[in-house]
Amino acid sequence: MQAAYASDPAHARGRRVQEEESAFRSAFQRDRDRIIHASAFRRLKHKTQVFVEHEGDYYRTRLTHSIEVGQVARTIAGALGLNDGLTEAVALAHDLGHPPFGHTGEDALHVLMAPYGGFDHNAQAIKIVTRLECHYADFDGLNLTWETLEGIAKHNGPVTGDLPYALAEYTALHDLELDTHASAEAQVAALSDDIAYNNHDLHDGLRAGLIDEEAMCSLPIVSDAFAAVDAQYPGLDAMRRRHEGLRRVFGAMVSDVIDTSRASLDGCGARNVADIRHLGRPVIRFSDAMWADLQVIRHFLFHNMYRAPSxxxxxxxxxxxxxxxxxxxxxxxxxxxxxxxxxxxxxxxxxxxxxxxxxxxxxxxxxxxxxxxxxxxxx
Structure with missing residues (x-):
């Protein structure tokens, strides 16, 4: 059963180009499907997450990362009574605007585009889904609902100040209310991104030989997870131990978001999705203790993996x-x-x-x- 503050596809704000609605899919499910079938989504298969795409078959790419984010987002949305179609649509689309070579490519394009309005991958995702995908006879882009566009643009929070040109260009035509928070569904997609990359970057870093397993097992969250595996499965072979340990890290982050966000939603007094947008703070969040532990993990990844010499x-x-x-x-x-x-x-x-x-x-x-x-x- 959906919560009162969940986004209701039956009351979505519509699409820029009016269409007859599907007889068997909600508006948000239709958005999700259009994203999956987009050329830009397929190209994520060959775009960098951390390692350049051809460096190894087992490392995450932007596509596999996006699929993992979608899976986490669906789980959390279901547990919180939110609309999983909208949540998954935003989760799957959140990296559509990434250029080749991930954040490195984004930094390079931002420098090159500085005289021309800059470059931002979230803004570029909006341009892709509203203009650059040119497959439909009646419109450019994917003609997504307002709610999905809003989630792509501001799942990380309100967007204020100088806007990247791609976002400014679109919002001049179609107001996405960038000064407010997004729906709870979009907020779930944002934290699912954090959960996915914190977990899989540890896994990919180990596989690449950039992370020392013993050092990793001294990190908060990770140490408890691996201790639980060792207690339950003494003598487990190294690969299974690694997988079992990291899946417990993954589960700890998901459980924390669900428990913390449920309390946040129950206590915020929101009666509808508009209340969520105008609350002035995010309602989907980690606990303070988990957030502090994740900063330690991020610091470890930054110095041992993202800034490794290779x-x-x-x-x-x-x-x-x-x-x-x-x-x-x-x-x-x-x-x-x-x-x-x-x-x-x-x-x-x-x-x-x-x-x-x-x-x-x-x-x-x-x-x-x-x-x-x-x-x-x-x-």
Whole structure:
């Protein structure tokens, strides 16, 4: 049974282009399905999470990460009486705007786009689902509901100050009320992202040999999880022990969010989703103790994995790829594929507009395609 403050698809604010609703899917389930079938979602298979996509078959990519986030989000939403269709739609879409090479690629594009309005992957996700996906006869984008667009734009909280151009451009046409918090469903998607990457980055770091297992087992949450495994399964082989320990870390984070958020929702006095948006604070959260422990884990991951010498060396290489490729297309937009030439013609030599077209093209590349284009253009 859904809670009173859950988002109700029967009372969704609608789509920019009116459509006849599905006879067998809710509006939010339809959004989720359109996201899954989007080209940008498929391309996440070959985009970096932490390790560049071709470095190993077992490491997470943006696609597998997004699927894991969706699974966590569905579980939490169900436990809290929220709408799991909306929650999953936002969770699956939350990384659609990531360029090749993950946050490294995002940093590089932000530098290159600084004179033209900057680059932000959340804002780019909005541009993808409202404009760049061009498969439907009646509209550009996916024509998602207002609630899903809101969740993609501000699942991490209100967006204020100078807006990235892609977000400012869209919200000038369609107000997503960026100064308020998003629905509880979108907030669940945000924390599910935290849960997923804190867990799987430990796992990938161990597999890559960047994390010492003994040192990891001294971390808060992790130490208790592995102690429980050792007590229940003495002498368990190393791979099974690792999996059993980390799945308990995963479970501890999920249980904490459910218990803490249930108390938060019960005590906030919200009677509907509008109350959630205007509460002035998030209602989906970790406990203070869990949050403090997660900061220790993040610090450990930052120094042992994200800033490991081999990872930093690869970061420098792929940053150079973006910095090399971007100006080639900007200086000669005729090198862009044919389907982009109509946009180039409409830009009519305007450098800012051309830069945004090039940014859309480069940010849509997969890791491997960025390498291929670099080789093709620069040898």
């Amino acid at each position: 990872v930093m060396e690869k970061r420098e290489e792929v940053t150079q790829i973006i910095h090399d490729v971007f100006p080639v297309f900007l200086n000669d937009p005729s090198l862009l594929p044919d389907r982009w030439q109509a946009d180039v013609a409409r830009a009519d030599g305007n450098e800012t507009q051309l830069a945004r077209i090039v940014c859309d093209y480069v940010s849509g590349m997969t890791d491997r395609f960025a390498f291929q284009e670099h080789a093709r253009l620069l040898g």
